[in-house]
Amino acid sequence: MEILLIIVSILLIAIVLLQSSKAEEASGIITGGNDSLFKNRKERGGELFISRVTMVLGIIFFAICLYFGF
DSSP states (O other), rough: OOOHHHHHHHHHHHHHOOOOSSHHHHHHHHHHTTTTTTOOOOTTTTTHHOOOOOHHHHHHHHHHHHHHHO
16 A cells, blocks of 8 residues: 555656646736736646646545555
């Protein structure tokens, strides 16, 4: 079971690193660029897939950690 946790952890780290950075939008707010402040941006295609895989891997990671806790 520990091997499964390690595999899920590595996959979760890799998929998070593949996600697009949302820090660019935050830096625009700090510097005064309000072009994208209220922009309604939906995830589509690859971004949506990566987001869903991240959510699933996070849930699996959480469930395995809870199992080890008991």
